[in-house]
Amino acid sequence: MKDDLNLASWRRFDSLRTGLGGSIPVPPLSWRAWRLVFLLVVFALTPAAFAGEAKPAADDPALEARVNALAEELRCLVCQNQTLADSNAPLAVDLRNQIRERLQQGASEGDIIGFMVERYGDFVLYRPPFKATTLLLWAGPVLLMIAGLAGLYYRVARRRREVAKPELSGEERARAAALLSGKADVDKR
């Protein structure tokens, strides 16, 4: 509270100085200048404070890339619409660590996918395998497209039949014939 008052009076000093041409004592630096100094100090310190943060990822970029590629393929079961790579749930962090550890121990990508499926089932895979229980999942889009195409074909065929019906009366026919044979004056009437 006291600080606030202080700052307020500083600001008033500042404005008085500009208003009355410096006749009232002012702090050596204006409020703006102090703020600038403060910001510069903060900016100068920030990189040092966070310098250690990104280190683990940079340790072995090739390994990290493999970990990430695998994590993109696997579902986080805690927040089910996120991949292990996207999720920050504690389990996702643990599982990413497991992936990293296993890759370091020389496991292949296939081994790790197997490890996950053994524990959490096919549901962890963002690319479900093709088998009896997933038949409809895989074939569904194709079946829907076939149904759509069949429906479209049916409609188009029906419309074509309707359009093909001659809908001109005898008189119209005669006029059309006259026009086609070059007697343009029929049209002018």
Add this chain to the structure above:
Amino acid sequence: MPDAASQPTRSMMRFALPLGVFAALVVLLGVGLSLNPREVPSPLIGKPAPPFELPLLHQPEKSFSPREMQGKVWVLNVWASWCAACREEHPVLADFARSGLTPLYGLNYKDQRNDAIAWLKRFGDPYAASIVDVEGRVGIDYGVYGVPETYVIDKQGVIRYKRIGPVTPAILKEKIVPLVAELNRGCEG
């Protein structure tokens, strides 16, 4: 121009078909909404319970391994002091423990020892013993992704049932108790 006789049936079709498709979609989505996406069928059912060796919560110098439970039907409940749903299911587990039907063990998952002990002191300890899994590695082996989870393991050390989420009185009565009774009977003959 379509003839007058077919007009009513044509326009009826025009409404009936989309309405039928819409109704089918509503039924499909309605069924989908009533399913619980959290209940992922565990691939561990019918498989041997993964082995481990971990210290006990109350006697850290002693360790526990599922091998010790060979020849017994037992229930493993994954819990933590930070887990709100564990408090919800606690009275149900206490009931189960009181019945003395079969031993109930706790797997204290990613918890602080002091918090866990305090939690048991406050609400009561239904477990024959609690096993400490600080890093959650055994949890990963058991496919844990939502605490609490409960496993029924038979005399051969095979996982026979898994419940994800709190055990309710209905699940205890209709699933766990009959299964444990059946497993207990099954191997005595």
